[in-house]
Amino acid sequence: MTRKQRRASLIGAGLVILAAAVGLVLTALQDNIVFFYSPSDIAERGTEPGERLRLGGLVAEESVVRGEGTDVRFDVTDFAATVTVTYSGTLPDLFREGQGVVTEGVLGADGVFVADTVLAKHDENYMPPEVADALKRTGNWQGEGAEKSHSETYGEGTYP
Amino acid sequence: MIAETGHFALVLAFAVALLQTVLPQIGAYRQDARLMAVGVPAAQAQFLLVLLSFAALTAAFVTSDFSVYAVAQHSHSAKPLIYKITGVWGNHEGSMLLWILILSVFGAAVATFGRDLPDSLRARVLSVQALIGVAFLAFLLFTSNPFTRLDPAPIDGGGLNPLLQDPALAFHPPFLYMGYVGFSMAFSFAVAALLEGKVDPGWARWVRPWTLAAWMALTLGIAMGSWWAYYELGWGGWWFWDPVENASLMPWLVGTALLHSAIVVEKRDALKSWTILLAIFAFSLSLIGTFLVRSGVLTSVHAFATDPERGLVILGILAFFIGGALTLYAWRAPQLKGGGLFAPVSREGALVLNNLFLAAATVAVFVGTLYPLALDSLTGEKISVGPPFFNMTFVPIVLPLLLLVPLGPLLSWKRSDIYPVLQRLFAAAGLAILTVIAVAAVRGEGPWLAPIGLGLAAWLVFGAFSDIAYRVKAFKVPARESLRRLRHLPRAVWGSTLAHAGVGIMVAGIVGISAWRVESVAAMATGDVLEVGGYELMLANVGAYEGPNFRAEKAEFIAVKNGREIGRLRPEKRVYPVQNMPTTEAAIYTAWVSDLYVVLGDRRGENEWTVRAYVNPLVPWVWIGSVIMVLGGAVSLSDRRYRLGIPFARRKARVAAEGAAS
Numbered sequence: 001m002t003r004k005q006r007r008a009s010l011i012g013a014g015l016v017i018l019a020a021a022v023g024l025v026l027t028a029l030q031d032n033i034v035f036f037y038s039p040s041d042i043a044e045r046g047t048e049p050g051e052r053l054r055l056g057g058l059v060a061e062e063s064v065v066r067g068e069g070t071d072v073r074f075d076v077t078d079f080a081a082t083v084t085v086t087y088s089g090t091l092p093d094l095f096r097e098g099q100g101v102v103t104e105g106v107l108g109a110d111g112v113f114v115a116d117t118v119l120a121k122h123d124e125n126y127m128p129p130e131v132a133d134a135l136k137r138t139g140n141w142q143g144e145g146a147e148k149s150h151s152e153t154y155g156e157g158t159y160p
Numbered sequence: 161m162i163a164e165t166g167h168f169a170l171v172l173a174f175a176v177a178l179l180q181t182v183l184p185q186i187g188a189y190r191q192d193a194r195l196m197a198v199g200v201p202a203a204q205a206q207f208l209l210v211l212l213s214f215a216a217l218t219a220a221f222v223t224s225d226f227s228v229y230a231v232a233q234h235s236h237s238a239k240p241l242i243y244k245i246t247g248v249w250g251n252h253e254g255s256m257l258l259w260i261l262i263l264s265v266f267g268a269a270v271a272t273f274g275r276d277l278p279d280s281l282r283a284r285v286l287s288v289q290a291l292i293g294v295a296f297l298a299f300l301l302f303t304s305n306p307f308t309r310l311d312p313a314p315i316d317g318g319g320l321n322p323l324l325q326d327p328a329l330a331f332h333p334p335f336l337y338m339g340y341v342g343f344s345m346a347f348s349f350a351v352a353a354l355l356e357g358k359v360d361p362g363w364a365r366w367v368r369p370w371t372l373a374a375w376m377a378l379t380l381g382i383a384m385g386s387w388w389a390y391y392e393l394g395w396g397g398w399w400f401w402d403p404v405e406n407a408s409l410m411p412w413l414v415g416t417a418l419l420h421s422a423i424v425v426e427k428r429d430a431l432k433s434w435t436i437l438l439a440i441f442a443f444s445l446s447l448i449g450t451f452l453v454r455s456g457v458l459t460s461v462h463a464f465a466t467d468p469e470r471g472l473v474i475l476g477i478l479a480f481f482i483g484g485a486l487t488l489y490a491w492r493a494p495q496l497k498g499g500g501l502f503a504p505v506s507r508e509g510a511l512v513l514n515n516l517f518l519a520a521a522t523v524a525v526f527v528g529t530l531y532p533l534a535l536d537s538l539t540g541e542k543i544s545v546g547p548p549f550f551n552m553t554f555v556p557i558v559l560p561l562l563l564l565v566p567l568g569p570l571l572s573w574k575r576s577d578i579y580p581v582l583q584r585l586f587a588a589a590g591l592a593i594l595t596v597i598a599v600a601a602v603r604g605e606g607p608w609l610a611p612i613g614l615g616l617a618a619w620l621v622f623g624a625f626s627d628i629a630y631r632v633k634a635f636k637v638p639a640r641e642s643l644r645r646l647r648h649l650p651r652a653v654w655g656s657t658l659a660h661a662g663v664g665i666m667v668a669g670i671v672g673i674s675a676w677r678v679e680s681v682a683a684m685a686t687g688d689v690l691e692v693g694g695y696e697l698m699l700a701n702v703g704a705y706e707g708p709n710f711r712a713e714k715a716e717f718i719a720v721k722n723g724r725e726i727g728r729l730r731p732e733k734r735v736y737p738v739q740n741m742p743t744t745e746a747a748i749y750t751a752w753v754s755d756l757y758v759v760l761g762d763r764r765g766e767n768e769w770t771v772r773a774y775v776n777p778l779v780p781w782v783w784i785g786s787v788i789m790v791l792g793g794a795v796s797l798s799d800r801r802y803r804l805g806i807p808f809a810r811r812k813a814r815v816a817a818e819g820a821a822s
Contacts, residue, residue, distance in 0.1 A: 009504045014516050021520035021557055025527050028552035029545075033532075036542035054544055070681050070761075070770050089681050090761035090772045093394075093733070093742040104544075 034104060039081035047107050055083060055113055056102040064097055076101060076113070083107075087115040163228050166216025167307035170257075173209035173264070174297040176202050180267075180290035184283035188355070196279050199286035200271040206293060207268035214248075214261045217306050221248050227313035230254060230306045236319035236738050238709040246330035247320045252454065252470075253306035255333060259450070260296050262334075262341040266370070267293065270345070277366065284352035292344055295477045303470050319738035322710065328388045336381030336408060340446035342374020343415060347443035350436045351485055354492040359432040364425035367439065369797055371422060375415045376793040382408050383786035394744035394759045396774040398673065398782055401550045406529040407449035410522050414442040417518040420511045428508055428573060430501075433493045434515070440489060444482040445522070451478050452529075503575040510568035517561035524553035562616055562667065565660055566623020569653075570630065584630045588622035606675045613671030620664025624657045655796025659789045666785025672754075672778025683764050684771045693775030695756050696720040697729070702760075702769065710734045712745075715760045715769065719749055731760040755779050 036054045037047070047053060060075035060082060067073060071088050074097075085103055095101060095118060105115035180202035187195025217230070221244050226232040234251040235244055243250075249258040267289040274282050300306070323329075349367045353359045385408065390398045399405060418438040424431040451474045502508035528545045535541050566588060570581045582589075596615035603610070631653065632645040678693035690697045700716040712734040719726050729747035736743070749756040754777040761770030 006501065006503065010509075010512060013504070013513065017516045017520050017557075018523075021523055021553070024553045024556055025524050028549045029527070029531065032549040032552060033543045033545055036544065054542075066764055069683050090759065090770045093744055095762075 036102075038078045039076055039083045040078055042083055042107065043081040049109070050106060052104070052106055054102055054104045055085070055107075055115075056100070057083075059095065059097050059099055059101050061097050076103065083111070083113050085113045085115050087118055089116075089118075091118055162216050162219050163225065163307040163309065166213040166220070167305065169209045169213040169216065170297065170301060170307070173206050173213065173260075174294065174301060176206045176209060177290045177293040177297055180206060181287050181294055185287040188280040188283045188287070191280065193279065196283035199283050199290075203264070203267040203271035203286050203290070206290070207264040210257075210261050210264045214257055217254055217257060218245060218248050220307075221245065221254075224317065225313075226315070226317050227309050227311070228306075229308040229310050232310055232314050232317045234320055235317040236709065237316055238738075239320060239325070240708055242327070242330065243320055243325045246324075249333050250320045250324045253300070253304045255337075256296065256300050256304060256454070257306055258334065259337050259341060260293065260300060262337050263289070263293055263296065263344055266341060266345050270348075274366075281352055281356055281363075284355050285348045288348040288351045289344065292348070292481065295480070299470075299473050299477060303473050319709070319736065322734070322736040322739060322741050322743045323392060326388060326392055328384050329392070332381055332384040332388060334381075335377050335384060339374050339376075339378020339381050339408075339415070340411060340449060342370065342377055343411060343418075343439075343443040343446050345370040345374065346418060346439040347481075347485065350439035351488060353436060354488050357492060357495050359425065359436065359496050361426045361429055364422045364435070367435075368419070368422045368426060371415065371419055371439075371442075372793050372797050375412070375419055376790045376797070378408070378412050378415060379786055379790050379793070382412060383783050383790075387783050390779070391746055391748055392743075394746045396677075396679070396746075396757050396759070396772075396776065398779060401528070401547045403529045403533075404453055406525050407452045410525055410529075411442055411445040411449060413518050413522040413525070414438055414445055417515045417522075418442050420514050424508050424511050428502065430508060431512070432496045436493060436496070437489060438515070440482075440485045444478075444485070447474075447478050447481060451475060502573070505571070505578055506576045507568065507571045507573045509576075510564065510571050513564060514561065514568065517557060517564075521554055521557045521561075524557060525550070528553065559616075562620060562663070565620055565663065566626060569624075569627045569656055569660075585623055585626050587629075588619060588626045591622045592616070592619035594618075603676065610671055610675035613675065614668055617664045617668035617671065620667060621661045624660035624664065628653065628657055651799035652796050655792045655794075655799065657792070658795060659792030662785045662788030662790075662792055664785070665781050665788060669778045669781030669783075669785055672781065673776045676777045678775045679772070680774075681761075681770065681772045683768050685768045690771060690773055692756075692773040693754075694721060695726075695773075695775060697756075697758060697771075697773055699769075699771065700728075707734065709738065710736045713760065713763075715771075717747070717758055719756060729756070729758045731758045733760050733762075750780055752780055753778060 034052050034054050036056060037045075039055070039057050042055070055076055057076040057078040060077045063075035065073045069088070070090065071086065072091065073084065073086050075082050075084050077083075085105075087103065087105075102119040103113065103115035104117040104119075105113055107113050180199055183195050183202075184199035187193070187198065217228075219225075220228045220231050221235050222241070224231065224235060224237045224244070226235075230251055230253045234254075235247045239247065247254075249255040267286060270277075270282065270285055270289065274285075277285070346367050349363065349370075353363055382405075385405070386398050389400065389405075390396070418435065421431050421435045421438055425435050451471070454470070454474060528549050532543050532545055535543060566585055567578075567581055570584055592615045595618035596611045599611040599614045628646070628649065631649060632642040634642050680690055680692035682688070682690050684690060684699045686699050686701055688699050690699075696719070698718045698720065700718050702713060702715045704711065704713050706712075712732045714730055714732045717729045717731070719729055727749050729749055731747035732745035734743050734745060735741070744759055747758045754775055757774040757776055759772045761772055763769055
């Protein structure tokens with residue numbers, strides 16, 4: 001092979017691998033991204049049946065009901081709308097009424113969200129950014145930038 | 161006083177770094193030996209000053225000096241001493257100071273051990289290294305001064321995030337940073353080479369050991385982080401494709417590619433321009449990782465500070481270094497002369513293929529990590545890209561790479577033939593197929609891909625040793641002759657064999673936990689038994705106790721297998737009152753070929769708890785494999801041919817001898 005052909009074969013191999021990678025990334029992006037919804041989004045826009053999605057908001061006060069075994073049922077609210085969630089398994093350490101939470105799963109035909117993942121992590125003051133944004137949109141945000149000071153809202157301590 | 165000393169030392173270090181950036185660079189242009197020589201003492205002084213500053217901050221943490229803001233925010237007098245020390249880098253300011261400390265260590269190392277480097281190359285390397293230092297010292301001094309005082313000082317501090325109060329995590333950041341910042345060395349050498357307009361095998365011989373050292377530290381850092389996530393977060397997984405994890409994986413992938421392409425530059429004087437580009441990208445991705453983790457763009461346990469101003473400054477630093485280096489590359493790289501030719505089927509060809517696959521894998525991880533951020537900032541739409549995305553992209557890209565790994569070391573340079581190589585791998589292929597059959601027979605359940613995955617792991621391990629078997633002519637010459645050859649094998653061969661075998665062992669671990677993990681969740685009262693994957697777990701009792709800075713509920717489980725007690729597991733649920741934060745301490749019983757993993761969940765009633773248990777087959781191998789990879793790197797590094805500084809000394813001696821002869 002001449003120098004030119006060799007270079008061409010190398011570049012060719014590179015392009016093939018790159019094209020395959022791009023193709024994989026694009027198909028995977030089409031099928032495997034999960035959109036975030038707040039309870040109001042679900043009320044306004046609805047969802048595709050069977051679509052996997054993330055639902056986030058605050059765990060409504062006095063809504064957590066423990067059922068058989070490890071089943072648990074609670075409401076996720078952004079104060080404008082509320083969605084009931086069912087979940088089976090251990091809840092994260094920081095799951096608490098009145099705290100921010102993100103759940104992932106499928107919305108059933110009966111309007112109950114069946115979650116297989118519940119995230120509430122890292123810090124008592126932690127607010128998932130999506131939840132914070134959703135609350136800001138509905139005017140119920142009480143964190144940074146709101147009128148109340150941190151210590152009033154969260155008690156003394158560090159704010160991340 | 162101590163804090164002010166530290167602050168002052170930092171300001172002095174900044175000034176020294178400025179000098180070190182400017183003077184040697186001018187010297188290199190004017191070929192002024194005196195100006196170039198400034199770089200060496202400057203780099204050493206910069207290191208000593210940053211070290212002094214770091215020591216001052218450590219002292220403030222150890223003595224719980226709450227008049228220092230960083231200490232008041234992140235430490236607490238009731239914290240055990242070890243976590244007071246590790247708390248130094250458990251916050252934004254301190255961790256950036258650690259970053260700079262490691263940067264200056266590398267700079268001082270080049271200054272001290274690089275006496276045999278050509279003067280102008282060394283001057284330029286030190287200058288570029290100092291420029292990075294200037295940027296980050298300015299960032300630290302002007303936006304996140306670790307020595308800011310508080311008046312009045314609080315009585316006690318805010319405490320360290322309890323999740324970070326852990327021995328493995330204590331040393332995860334230093335190793336990770338050694339890896340990240342270690343690539344700054346390759347970056348500085350690349351930029352210096354572009355400025356010099358010259359890349360030769362001697363350059364690669366210098367870059368390789370530094371890159372290898374950085375790569376080892378990064379491998380260890382990532383492995384520690386993943387181990388921590390496994391036992392501390394209580395989710396039973398070892399890798400979550402979390403953006404923060406991806407941020408460390410991307411420089412690792414490119415660094416691995418760089419490690420391999422630098423071999424081609426050294427041995428064959430080819431692929432120069434590509435190697436320079438990889439060196440730039442490896443450090444750029446380290447910077448992007450630092451940005452992602454430190455800017456608060458991602459909310460995670462790593463995001464100490466969500467201060468948009470800091471994020472913007474890091475973004476500026478990022479744009480400057482990546483943009484600057486790439487512009488310089490576009491301008492100067494065409495002048496680098498290409499070297500040795502090679503056929504597609506050759507060692508060089510295999511290393512190119514390795515680089516292509518690793519680069520493609522990096523692209524997949526990059527898109528998956530940054531696409532949600534880009535979409536959010538452009539359209540405000542919130543999405544999350546989870547493990548399914550990476551399983552569909554990263555895995556198919558990496559699989560062919562892994563299949564090809566055993567072939568590479570057996571191919572000869574320049575031009576090779578594929579059939580003799582396949583013949584040498586005949587035994588390894590046979591053993592791999594046997595593994596597939598044996599695994600399918602013993603563990604038929606689970607996905608059909610699992611036995612093939614373990615076959616791939618066996619292929620990697622046996623394939624790696626085929627290289628050694630071929631080199632010592634095992635079974636072809638008398639055993640004594642083989643042993644003699646074995647003793648004389650270069651360490652670099654052992655190094656690559658070990659590293660590739662380590663990859664195989666890690667693959668086995670990944671396949672094991674992905675395919676055969678068993679999970680079981682139940683509400684349990686004392687005396688109840690939970691069955692999980694052939695084990696029986698009896699909840700014996702749950703008690704409470706007080707730790708140094710936490711309260712805990714501790715359960716005791718009796719683990720029984722085949723009617724015999726194999727051990728007791730004691731998972732805990734802790735509450736750290738300072739932060740009012742609960743954490744989960746999983747209990748793990750490891751049998752080396754599988755882990756029994758128990759988490760105590762929330763209390764459900766007077767005498768009932770949610771309990772989650774997993775059996776995670778082969779998972780310890782993930783970390784054992786990583787450690788073997790690092791060992792391989794260490795063995796390679798100890799090869800005398802790569803010992804820092806030696807290649808140049810030898811070359812100079814040879815040049816001198818040739819000069820004398822002619």
